Amino acid sequence: MKALTLIIALVLSVTFSNAQETKNGKSITVIIxxxxxxxxxxxxxxxxxxxxxxxxxxxxxESKIVDGKVKVTFNNVEAGTYAIMALHDENENKRMDFQDTGMPKESYGVSNNAMSFGPPTYSKAKFKVSTEDLEMDIML
Structure with missing residues (x-):
């Protein structure tokens, strides 16, 4: 009986602590x-x-693509400055593939749609998370 009570107490404490964690941060929803x-x-x-x-x-x-679109959410994001990188991993090898010239074979994008000639930079892709949930579009 003591073991059962202990197990129930542990389950409840884990459940309540997880519920509290979810409420601490904001969410960022990304649409491509x-x-x-x-x-x-x-x-x-x-x-x-x-x-x-x-x-x-x-x-x-990571998200499957449906009709050329995805919508994903980052949850429990603490206030701060961030950037998001997106990659269309067409061959599902979990990495960006490059041509012999060093150019990417697969489409990619970053927050603020900060694309230029050369690799993306944090200074152009960064955004702030503060008191509100965010929603943003990223183009590949």
């Missing part, structure tokens, strides 16, 4: 509507200045 085909997946990653273009982000989300 110009995907050239439904092959593969769209991979999105939320970055701060330290992680941008240097590896895995703070949060990552």
């Amino acid at each position: 509507e110009n995907i050239k085909n439904n092959n593969g997946t769209i991979m999105l990653s939320l970055h701060n200045e330290t992680t941008f273009m240097k590896g895995r982000g703070i949060q990552t989300v």
Whole structure:
């Protein structure tokens, strides 16, 4: 009986602590509507200045493509400055593929649609999360 009571107490404490975690941060919903085909997946990653273009982000989300569109949400994002990177991983190998010339083979985009000749920069892609949930469009 003591074991059952302990298990119930643990389950309730985990449930309530998870419920509280979800309410701490804001959500960022990203919509991409110009995907050239439904092959593969769209991979999105939320970055701060330290992680941008240097590896895995703070949060990552992957979505199947339906009719050339995806809509994904990053949840529980604390206030701060971030950037989002998106990749159309057509062959589902979990990485960006490049041509021999160094140009990307797969479509990609970043927040603020800050595309230029050369790699994207954090300074152009960054945005602030503060008191409101955000919704943004990213073009590939």
